[in-house]
Amino acid sequence: MTFQITVQPSGHQFPCDEDETVLAAAMRAGVGLPYGCKNGACSSCKGKVVSGSITHKPHQRRALTEDEEEKGMSLFCCALPHSDLVIEAREVAGSGDFPVKKMPSRVSTLERVAPDVIVITLQLPANEVLEYRAGQYIEFLLPGGKRRSYSMATAPGQGAISLHIRHMPGGLFTDQVFGTMKERDILRFEGPLGTFFVREDSDKPMVLLASGTGFAPIKAIVEQMRATGSKRPMVLYWGGRRPQDLYMDALCRQWEQELPNLRYVPVVSDALPEDGWAGRTGYVHQAVVADQPDLSGWQVYACGAPIVVESAKRDFTALCGLPDDEFYADAFTTEADLAKP
The missing domain is CATH 2.40.30.10 (Translation factors)
Structure with missing residues (x-):
């Protein structure tokens, strides 16, 4: 059986088979719902079911809590429809521009x-x-x-x-x-x-937050901003447990010298005495909170372990006034993450 899905506020509609997730059907129809892992672990695809009935495939409770589910929230990568649906979701312009x-x-x-x-x-x-x-x-x-x-x-x-x-x-x-x-x-x-990329319809300054190999897409973003000659202010925070985890630190310092609109802040949480680390210490998202107490006029692009992304969104919105819809993230989930309840 096939059901009709209507997205608010855009009004876009697309069909979804009863054994197909809402996200998979949206991607097939070229409707740009946000998503990351597609496995119920990162919460990037979270939205609201305004009307209709769904059930969820297995997912992590930290991505969608029981309280959120009772309030009508859904992970669309895990949501199977049992009726026509009206959903509330922030669509991503340009996500379907390039063929998969x-x-x-x-x-x-x-x-x-x-x-x-x-x-x-x-x-x-x-x-x-x-x-x-x-x-x-x-x-x-x-x-x-x-x-x-x-x-x-x-x-x-x-x-x-x-x-x-x-x-x-x-x-x-x-x-x-x-x-x-x-x-x-x-x-x-x-x-x-994925829908983790810079929203080009804004000229707001950006915090680029990376932990570990979450630096990879951030590196691509900086390279792209440089190639296009963008003047948007960027502050890059890169966190690791030890200095060796900041494996392209020299490149970031080079960027800082060459790009007047970029500042680089490396942060190490568990340096050993033999590391000789004299820079910032602690959790990387807490360095952002200390440096940027007012994020109300910013955008944040965060990539790394789920705990880093979740902590950053919580603190940036609650403590620094970052608008909830200006936090963009890609949580790196492993098979071990997906195996957790």
């Missing part, structure tokens, strides 16, 4: 930039063009129908893309990257995916 493709790629280089981080550069087919927005991600297509998602760390239009891969011991894909993968290997992927 499946294509092969060749591993061009493998560079270990930290003890547990490798940068993979993929050469794309000469006869293919991958159009995307800086900040989006791809999904590797693995045996057995498995998929693994990684953000592109390079701005569009370069003929190659780079990805920052952190080793997760026991991980289906990362064990391969850190063990058997070699240059010239062929990898298949699908993309571009």
Whole structure:
């Protein structure tokens, strides 16, 4: 059976099969609902069901609490309709501008930039063009129908893309990257995916917040802003447990020297004495709160572990006056995250 989904306030409508999630149907119809992980872990697709009936597939309770569900909130990546629906969601302009493709790629280089981080550069087919927005991600297509998602760390239009891969011991894909993968290997992927990219209809100053390899899409965004000559003020906060986790610190410091509209603030939470760290310490989102007590006129683009993203949104909106709809995020979820209740 097929149901009709109506999105408020846009009025857009699209059909959704009873065994299909609202998000999947919206993507198929070219309706730009926001999303990230597509697995019920990051809460990027959260919206309200104004009328109609749904059930949710398994998801993490931190992404949608029981109290929120009772109030009609929904994770549309997990929502299966049982009737026609009217939903409330903030649509993302431009999210459907570029086609999602499946294509092969060749591993061009493998560079270990930290003890547990490798940068993979993929050469794309000469006869293919991958159009995307800086900040989006791809999904590797693995045996057995498995998929693994990684953000592109390079701005569009370069003929190659780079990805920052952190080793997760026991991980289906990362064990391969850190063990058997070699240059010239062929990898298949699908993309571009995700709605984490700069909203170009605004000239507000931006906080770019990254933790760990959440730096990858932030790097692409900075490169894209630089390439287009944008003058929007940007403050980049990059957090890691130890200085070695800020594996492209020198590049960020170079940006700060070359881009008058960019300031860089590295933050380390658990430096050891032998690290000799003399910079900012603590949690990276708390450094933003200390430096930017009034975010009412800003936009925030945050990427990293779910706990970092959730803490940042909570504190920026509650303590710094950031409008809820000016917080844009991509929470990096692992298979271990998805396995949690």
